[in-house]
Amino acid sequence: MAGDSKKLQPIIVKKIKKGGHGHHGGAWKIAYADFVTAMMAFFLLMWLLGSTTEGDKKGIADYFNSPLKIAMFGGSGSGDSSSIIKGGGADLSRSGGQVKQGEIEAKKRTINLQALKEEQKRAEMAKLKAIKEKVEEVLASNPKLAALKSQIRLDMTADGLRIQIVDELNRAMFDSGSAVVQPHMRELLREIGSVLAEVPNRLTLEGHTDAQPFAAGERGYSNWELSSDRANASRRELVAGGMPDDHVLRVQGLASSQLIEPANPASPANRRISIIVMNREAEDRILRPGAPSEPEPAEQPALVDHKVVEPVSTFVPPAR
Incomplete structure (x- = not known):
């Protein structure tokens, strides 16, 4: 019986309630997030107002007052203000005031173009020196x-690198009155042509003679034709040395119009061939003669006008 009484005893469960604050859930987190979002939007609005020009503000106000009119006809202040207000700008720490964004970008582009042009000139000068x-x-x-x-003179001019090959009394480039290239001159021109083959710059070839005229030069074959023939013969030797033919932009004969030794017009040094490796400015001046160009430096003497005559190959000049 004792075992049966133990089996029939009731089970009593006690629930103990602890004191303290009740559970309020996570609603406070949502409220806090809304507050932070509102503050962020507020400060963002303040920053936008501080970095907006007075004209842009007026344009926005005009748009909301009459949106159809502004959209169709535009209006003053719609992004076209040039007024200056204190502070503001892309960075609130700036004190230069507000200006048109387009003007800033245009100024930056102008400065960058000028700097780029100067850098190109420096790079081109370094290349010509090389x-x-x-x-x-x-x-x-x-x-x-x-x-x-x-007999070889190399110097830098306003047009680029100039390579001059001048005559000497006992070592002429051509026979007197002839445009046939001497063997030593041929080897020299071909070596120069192999070097210029690796250069993308265009060339000008100029032929020069001394001031001694032909017997009947005024009506027949003269120093103008002779200088042109010699320049063209030099071009052929440069091409034979490996230089592409399209590198030559101009071949011209100047006769005795530009003497190295004006005091001695008959000097052998006046008989010469000039190979000018042109810079970009000189190329543009020839290819686009009507385009505006920068004035040459004051220390550079102005070149005199010269006559260009097509080579004449049907007449054999008399010996000089």
């Missing part, structure tokens, strides 16, 4: 051409 050094190196490495060093 060509000059390369020609000097080729001449120094060839014993045959090293003997011609006194």
Whole structure:
């Protein structure tokens, strides 16, 4: 019986309630997030108002007052203000005031273009100097051409690198009154042509003679034709040395219009061939003669007008 009484005893469950604050759920988190979002929107609005020009503000106000009129005809203040207000700008720490964004960008573009042009000139000058050094190196490495060093003059001009090959009394480039290239001159021109083959710049070839005229030069074959023929013969030797033919932009004969030694018009030094590796400005001046160009530096003397005559190959000039 004792075992049965234990089985029939009731089970009593006690629930103990603890004191303290009740559970309120997560509603406070949503409220806090809304507050933070509202504050962020407020400060964003303040920043936008501070970085907007007075004209833009007026344009926005005009749009909401009469949106159809502004959309169709535009209006003053719709992004076209040039007024200046204190502070503001893209950065609130700026004190330069508000200006039109288009004006800022245009000014930056102008400055950048000028800087880019100057950088291009410096790079082009460095490239021409490298060509000059390369020609000097080729001449120094060839014993045959090293003997011609006194006849070769390299200098930088307003148009680019100028390579001049001048006559000497005992070592002429051409026979007197002839445009046939001498063997040593042919080798020199071909070596120069191999160097210029690697250069993208365009060339001008100029032929010069001394001031001694032909017997019947006024009506027949004269120094103008002779200088043109010699320049063109030099072009053929440069091409034979590997230089592309389309690198030559201009071949011209100047006769005795530009003497190296004006005091001695009959000097052999006046008989010469000039190879000008042109810079971009000189190329544009020839290819686009009507386009505006920058004035040349004051220290550069103005070139005199010269006559260009097509080569004449049907007449054999008399010996001089």
